[in-house]
Amino acid sequence: MDFQLTEDQRALRDGTRELLAGRFGRDRLRAAVDDPALDRAGWRELAAAGFFALRLPEPDGGVGLGLPEVVLVFEEAGRALLPGPLAACELLAGVVDGVATGERIVALADAATDPLLWEHPADCDTLILLGDPQGADPVHQGRESGAYRSAADDLVCAPFASVDPLTPLARITDIAHPVPLSLDAPRLRREAALLTAAQQLGSASRTVEMAVAYAGEREQFGAPIGSFQAIKHLCAQMLVRAEIARSAVYAAAVTGGDLDVTGAKLLADAAAVRNARDCLQVHGGMGFTWEADVHLHLKRAWLRAERWGGAAEAEEALAAGLIT
Template identity: 80%
Template sequence: MDFQLTDEQRVLRDGARGLLAGRFGRERVRAAVDDPALDRALWRELGEAGFFALRLPEAAGGVGLGLPEAVLVFEEAGRALLPGPLVACQLLAGVVDGVATGEKIVGLCDAAADPVLWEHPADCDELILVEGRAGGAYGSAAARVPHAPFASVDPLTPLARVTDVPRTAPLALDVPRLHREAALLTAAQQLGSAARTVEMAVAYAREREQFGAPVGSFQAIKHLCAQMLVRAEIARSAVYAASITGCVREVTGAKMLADHAAVRNARDCLQVHGGMGFTWEADVHLHLKRAWLRAERWGTAGEAEELLAAGLVASGGGL
């Protein structure tokens, strides 16, 4: 069986990378740090490019692709640190009118979490809440959802705590699938960040000189970068496999591996940068803070360990 990307998938990945490089480069990232309000024009451009309608059928105005292709696009979004409720808009493009085209921004919250956190509340037109992995789903106009500001570790992702969960508009959604796919797309973003910090570390190690030689020539730095690459590639294999199988245990494992790769790689990238890595001007801290935040969304490491352990017990200890 061939697990290599097809030519069409490579074109999709390269196209997404090119679009984001042109429309959300480093200057735009830095501008978003100072003003995290979402750029509606960029959001509509993403919609026109099929970012949100990627998996909608062509008859419904979508692109007609599958979850593996969505993972490739979200990996590129993670590389670029693209902000906004991307996962919510991708999953709800066929549920809420206007989301597929980028005209409307929708949020998605896990109402079973404590606290219930809402990303980019000031930018969302509607909010959809799901209750755990197998509960119901409810939709509300964003302005009607009681919420309070919540300190965010990621300057690109404003947060609010939902203080009262409205249950006035039940929606006929497949909540287990929604939860599973939200975890997988979040893992894809983490994978993109993990891969990007490998590139950042290697590039800096080649440029920075110490004792008359690039620091990348030192064995300790070589080992650090090699370990970063191994983490990213292990996570890549898990995320790509889970996008094909859709198995809840494989998605859970992929999210756990991608979270670990994103957080640990960002920390090691900072280590390679040395003192420079601790400055506000370096972008390393943005990847680390984003990785910390995503690691707590749609399944933490502790929850993954419990779920995977329960699966092993249920299967008699076999894989």
């Protein structure tokens, strides 16, 4: 069995990278830091390129691809630090009208988490809440397990500071009129975790490139710092982390298994966070400045690592899987 990317998959990956470089380059990234409101016109451009309809059937206006191809696209989105509820819009394009075309923006939240957070509250039109009868939060306590749909105007929220300047957050304290939906909540949780892991993988890979590039340019004692053994080892460790995470994420995209996705998310989170920290270390004092992009990767990695299954939860699930 050949696990290498096909020619079409490589073309999809390269085309996505080229699209994002043209539509969301560094200038747009820094502009988004100053004003995190989503660019609706840019969002519709992504939709027109099929970004949110990758798995919709072709007769329904979709691209008709599979989960492995979606993972490749989301890896590139993570590499570019593309903001917005990307996973939610991809997963719910066939559920909420207008999402596939970019006319509407939908968010996805898990009621099992506390605090219950809503990403990009000022930009989203609809929230899909995955309920959990075991949760203690008053938002979902006593409700059946499943999914609920709510319009943005029916949500009561409180301010919540986000570590990532590109991802505004609000804490949901009440939902006025939730509408039950017949959705596979476990599948949505699993695939949201996988697509988040793919974004983490993209960030981890990008920080490797940033560290290597800077190490080749910055000189000390008349030589590039990349020629120093300590820097070589740091960059090599970064690459190993990213490639291990890549294998796990790609495998989980093929198998779709719960434990495979859990392991992939755990490895991708660790690679994204640790690689961003090591990239900052390679940059030295320059890495701590606001003008450098290193801190944006680190903050995004911190945020994503706590979404759709943190490290402690993943480790418990994997340990239980080894016992049973």
